[in-house]
Amino acid sequence: MRIIQLNATVTDSNLRDAEALREQMKQNGTLLINLMSSPGSGKTTLLSRIIRDLKDLKLGVMEADIASDVDARRIEALGARAIQVHTSGMCHMDAGMTAAAWEAMEARALDLIFLENVGNLICPAEYDTGAALNLMLLSVPEGDDKPLKYPLMFQTSDALVITKTDSLDYFNFDLDKCVERAKKLNPGIEIFPVSAKTGEGMAGLESWLTQRLAAWRVRP
Amino acid sequence: MHEMGIVLHLAKTLDQTAEENKLTAIGRVVLQVGEVSGIMTELFTDAWDYFKVRHPVLKDSTLVLETIPAVTWCDHCKQTYETVKYGKTCPYCGSGETWLLRGNECVIKEIEAE
């Protein structure tokens, strides 16, 4: 017996899978966007709105859920390509599961694919899914102190979407304070306050997504 | 639930390591687990025992878990303190503008193999 020093994080094998998937999707010209939030922050509602607004793009959705398929049916009713992924009890999606979902979708012609990750602010942040963009949703009723409680989620996200802004009048949510806290953890983070209910702020988010798709398709 | 995901990745990483280093059997696996990583050691070793028999190089392996103490940084008074003892609130100045410096990780330190 000999000793081998590894000093590797357990998620290293996942990182390799994630890099491979990202490269494959880049070759294909498809932008994969990972949506992470607590349950009920408004991921499915936001996606429904985006599907209705971005009619010129071909959109697909991967719905990860511990067991049900309610969200996938909601999305398909809007005419987008959807696939339900059951994580069989697992609290996050990993790159291997995402790659399998991408295979199963057989939808190489899609422009954008959204992955609605399992509702949870901790575990999904630790696993690279292979997505090109990580979006985190925080809804107004959850409170502006979330950056302090879940720093890793804010650090790994490219954009923070503050949802349900139509309810700002009813909660003690300090928007400026939340933005300040998020920027402190991640100075480069893009922030979009939106309401999927009234449509406020949606255009800004949607044009950013379209720009990111164009940038993704420019070969380095 | 979280333990199962980690164990899956651990088994996969070790399989790859065995292949790259042409190892035939892995013995002791030393894992450093952060105090607040949320990993329950009992669940973890149970999950490991379940998975290892499915990987030939791992079937006689044993897990050794070492704890990494959790340390929190206070951004208000620029000091560190023990997370487990004081939680989110800085014991020096009472500020809540604090975050975890370490104690959240799970690292494979070394393995014994042939």
Ligand SMILES: Nc1nc2c(ncn2[C@@H]2O[C@H](COP(=O)(O)OP(=O)(O)O)[C@@H](O)[C@H]2O)c(=O)[nH]1
């Ligand atoms: N007022 C308001 N409610 C919303 C908004 N977006 C979502 N909701 C509500 O929040 C609840 C959870 O939304 P859902 O999209 O299923 O959340 P998910 O679990 O993150 O997918 C539903 O009752 C939605 O109607 C919004 O912009 N404004």
Ligand SMILES: [Mg+2]
């Ligand atoms: Mg949903």
Ligand SMILES: [Zn+2]
């Ligand atoms: Zn302090």
